[in-house]
Amino acid sequence: MSIVALGIIIAIKVVVILAIILGIGAYLTLVERKVAAHIQRRPGPMVVGWHGLLQPLADGIKLLTKEDILPSSANFLLYNLAIVMALVPASLVFAVVPFGPEIHVFGYDIKPILTDVNIGIIMAFAFGSLAVYGVALSGWASNSKYALIGALRKAGIIISYEVVITFAALGPIMLAKSLSTYDIVMAQIHQKVWYIFLQPISFVVFVFALLAETGRVPFDIQEAEAELVTGFTVEYGGMKFGLFPLVEWYVEVLSLSSILTVLYLGGWSPINIPFVGFVDPFFFLGPWSGFIWFIIKVTILFLLVLWLHWTLPRYRIDQITTIAWKVMLPLALFNILITAFIAPLLRG
Amino acid sequence: MQASEKTLNEIKLRIPYVEVKKDKLISIVYVQKELLINTLKTIKEDFGFKLFIDHSVIDTLEAQNRFEAFYILYNVDTKERIVVKTKTEHSLPSIERLWFAGKWAEREAYDMFGIHYEGHEHLVRAFMWDTYSYFPLRKDFPLQGYENVELPSLNETVFGDNLTGTMNYRRTHTYVPTLKDLEYTEKNRIKKKAQVVLNWGPLHPGTHGTMWFLFDLEGERVVQTDVILGQLHRGVEKLAEHEPYQQFLVYTDRMDYISALCSNQAWTVAVERLLGIEDIVPLKAKYIRTMMSELQRINSHLLWLGTYALDLGALTIFLYAFKEREKIMDIIEGITGARLTISYTRIGGVRMDLPEGALEVIESFIKFFPKELKDWEKILSRNRIWLKRNKDVGVLTKEDIFFYGLTGAVARGSGVFYDIRKLEPYDAYGMVDFDVPLGENGDCYDRYLVRVEEMRQSVRIIEQCVQKLKTMSKNEPFMAESQDPKKLRLTLDGIGLKVPAGEVYSSGENPRGELGFYINSKGGLKPYRVKIRPGSFYNLCVYPHLMENRYVADAVTILASLDPVVGEIDR
Numbered sequence: 001m002s003i004v005a006l007g008i009i010i011a012i013k014v015v016v017i018l019a020i021i022l023g024i025g026a027y028l029t030l031v032e033r034k035v036a037a038h039i040q041r042r043p044g045p046m047v048v049g050w051h052g053l054l055q056p057l058a059d060g061i062k063l064l065t066k067e068d069i070l071p072s073s074a075n076f077l078l079y080n081l082a083i084v085m086a087l088v089p090a091s092l093v094f095a096v097v098p099f100g101p102e103i104h105v106f107g108y109d110i111k112p113i114l115t116d117v118n119i120g121i122i123m124a125f126a127f128g129s130l131a132v133y134g135v136a137l138s139g140w141a142s143n144s145k146y147a148l149i150g151a152l153r154k155a156g157i158i159i160s161y162e163v164v165i166t167f168a169a170l171g172p173i174m175l176a177k178s179l180s181t182y183d184i185v186m187a188q189i190h191q192k193v194w195y196i197f198l199q200p201i202s203f204v205v206f207v208f209a210l211l212a213e214t215g216r217v218p219f220d221i222q223e224a225e226a227e228l229v230t231g232f233t234v235e236y237g238g239m240k241f242g243l244f245p246l247v248e249w250y251v252e253v254l255s256l257s258s259i260l261t262v263l264y265l266g267g268w269s270p271i272n273i274p275f276v277g278f279v280d281p282f283f284f285l286g287p288w289s290g291f292i293w294f295i296i297k298v299t300i301l302f303l304l305v306l307w308l309h310w311t312l313p314r315y316r317i318d319q320i321t322t323i324a325w326k327v328m329l330p331l332a333l334f335n336i337l338i339t340a341f342i343a344p345l346l347r348g
Numbered sequence: 349m350q351a352s353e354k355t356l357n358e359i360k361l362r363i364p365y366v367e368v369k370k371d372k373l374i375s376i377v378y379v380q381k382e383l384l385i386n387t388l389k390t391i392k393e394d395f396g397f398k399l400f401i402d403h404s405v406i407d408t409l410e411a412q413n414r415f416e417a418f419y420i421l422y423n424v425d426t427k428e429r430i431v432v433k434t435k436t437e438h439s440l441p442s443i444e445r446l447w448f449a450g451k452w453a454e455r456e457a458y459d460m461f462g463i464h465y466e467g468h469e470h471l472v473r474a475f476m477w478d479t480y481s482y483f484p485l486r487k488d489f490p491l492q493g494y495e496n497v498e499l500p501s502l503n504e505t506v507f508g509d510n511l512t513g514t515m516n517y518r519r520t521h522t523y524v525p526t527l528k529d530l531e532y533t534e535k536n537r538i539k540k541k542a543q544v545v546l547n548w549g550p551l552h553p554g555t556h557g558t559m560w561f562l563f564d565l566e567g568e569r570v571v572q573t574d575v576i577l578g579q580l581h582r583g584v585e586k587l588a589e590h591e592p593y594q595q596f597l598v599y600t601d602r603m604d605y606i607s608a609l610c611s612n613q614a615w616t617v618a619v620e621r622l623l624g625i626e627d628i629v630p631l632k633a634k635y636i637r638t639m640m641s642e643l644q645r646i647n648s649h650l651l652w653l654g655t656y657a658l659d660l661g662a663l664t665i666f667l668y669a670f671k672e673r674e675k676i677m678d679i680i681e682g683i684t685g686a687r688l689t690i691s692y693t694r695i696g697g698v699r700m701d702l703p704e705g706a707l708e709v710i711e712s713f714i715k716f717f718p719k720e721l722k723d724w725e726k727i728l729s730r731n732r733i734w735l736k737r738n739k740d741v742g743v744l745t746k747e748d749i750f751f752y753g754l755t756g757a758v759a760r761g762s763g764v765f766y767d768i769r770k771l772e773p774y775d776a777y778g779m780v781d782f783d784v785p786l787g788e789n790g791d792c793y794d795r796y797l798v799r800v801e802e803m804r805q806s807v808r809i810i811e812q813c814v815q816k817l818k819t820m821s822k823n824e825p826f827m828a829e830s831q832d833p834k835k836l837r838l839t840l841d842g843i844g845l846k847v848p849a850g851e852v853y854s855s856g857e858n859p860r861g862e863l864g865f866y867i868n869s870k871g872g873l874k875p876y877r878v879k880i881r882p883g884s885f886y887n888l889c890v891y892p893h894l895m896e897n898r899y900v901a902d903a904v905t906i907l908a909s910l911d912p913v914v915g916e917i918d919r
Contacts, residue, residue, distance in 0.1 A: 149900065313731065316899055
């Protein structure tokens, strides 16, 4: 493969991934509003377009045409840098997400993953941790007490749950004997088992940590609208305000759901019967069925998050950190202990 | 009930220097100002009048001892109410050691009458800003205020003072607080002890109105709290002195605007008691009022449940509750013609008979409502997060209830059997069967359970009222007829209704606590003094105590579980 072809392929990958993430991110607002509406027994947006299909567009135009306000005595540089710091690391996680199996196009073997680095999982968590800088900077730069409290809450949560999520992910990594996201999926396919069946504890812990990291109910205390109005975004306006929930609620949920799918649900592999094999109702699509399965799994996870968000009340800050350090972390460590016994039994 | 002859005589024997007076409506103990504290202490501790109801003063305009102060106390065990009165020139001893609620009542009296309270820990104005220089409820303060500040309108500022016709307003207005005044008030209220003073309000979604809280924060822990009230202050008590009895009814709507029908009922019953016509009000009117009040109670509790869940992050319950609330709103609109400010009751009855089909609609509503309620309880009552946020948060003991003068669901949540509907039945409450739910621990969770159960009991009451009203014919009167129209004119508009001299304290059980009216009439068309005892005001006074060493997140839980309404607090 020539250097030019490689460059073109990577460029195409970048464009496709960015276009899909940001485009889907906008449309997920509509999905969320529709799901929330139906949970609450109302139709949701119905006016703009058929069943509100053009609603995200209308929202976007409204947000973009709003006046750009900088609060007095806010730090201009940090105030704007916070948005970049929130958006970029969250999107970069997708660089290590394998969306499907290797495909054969125009004589090239292409892995549908931007960079198959051998420390993919660590990269994903590193970028996830970087996201806290966006929040912390926005809270600091807005020069508002509400924003500061919200940002500190978020920082507290991320510090607690970053530890938990890493220890939870250690289980599948030990089973797969690899840190590369692509290899973890391949390991699950070779061992003919999704790691959710071997790692149920770690799966539950990971889902909780996902909710906490993305600021979803019951862990949405950094923007608890009843007490902090909207927390760290309170001083932002227009699209700058719109970007924060877009990143937190959609891009981060998607990226972490993808990582979750890779670690526990066998990535692009079809329905699994543990240790027996895979059943693929989409067999007629050939290698493309993998993409369908990946999308289905991420969608289900996203809907689960929405379901919890619109049903549960929220925890208090001390209760959240207590759960992280006193319940989740010991569970994750216990899981590692068990995994250490199981891992050698598996055929690699 | 008023304190009996026997109790008064015992008090007279025990404290020889007091004078006692009892008539049908009120039992009064007169005492010298110097002996006030000792008398109150004896009455509280030895006679069991532990629950603080209200305190204020009356401006008698006499040359000597201009102000007459009254303290209303209640004995929950024997169900007796007593009024202690004293006279003063300009100062009174503070009762803050006996009842904390008295502290807030004293602040209000200081604000409105300029009474100085000796020994009060922090005597600042309750509603007006601290740089305000008048005492509005004094009789020599004009109703329209002193218009001595020039406040040009925007038009006048831009185009100059050459506007003609209807555009040419008066330029002088009463004094309004400037930003400087408010800053001074804020600095005056709280002395910073910890890291940050967080301004929580006046316009904040968590405060359910326009309340202004100051939290002194150490990290997220609240060290001290204060409340600045008065953003919705309209001087309803001053207005009452200048309005005929019937026309004051519309102001009761605008006090607790979420439960207007209950406030209407409480005021009407108070005036009827003062007139002595409680017995001639037709049965039909009584049942209609009771039924409507209970509908309003469910309505009000639904708003509380929705916003409470919303504050704790359960967004969906809010919409479920509002959907049911909308149905009640429609029913109320169909019957009375209004949704929010209703003014349905009249002195002597109600404004109009029930329309055709109203009972059937109500019946179908109460048939399905308990099922909905059960659904919501499934989502909330046993939810672990809900329990974690509510259990052992904002705990109130029985002693706290008396000390802070708490009433309504807050008192019942702590296990104090205090429900005016049972203790002092008005209208048809004596004729219907219902239970009073009581809590055990007195935390937010118990208050939540009490309110939810109260909705069920309200459904029971409505059911019985509907059954009774179905048996009544359409031609039965809904307005009382005066035996002697020359003496007592009872009409729908209430014009020319003369009330004899006398005084009464009468209260109704509002969804937010006891709403009491102390009416002092010197005869004639208008009352001489009306003191409104707002349940929310005294329920809120426990808030700084409950917030000690709690997190900011608990601020919303505790505030919502006390369920104050600013319109009633500020009046």
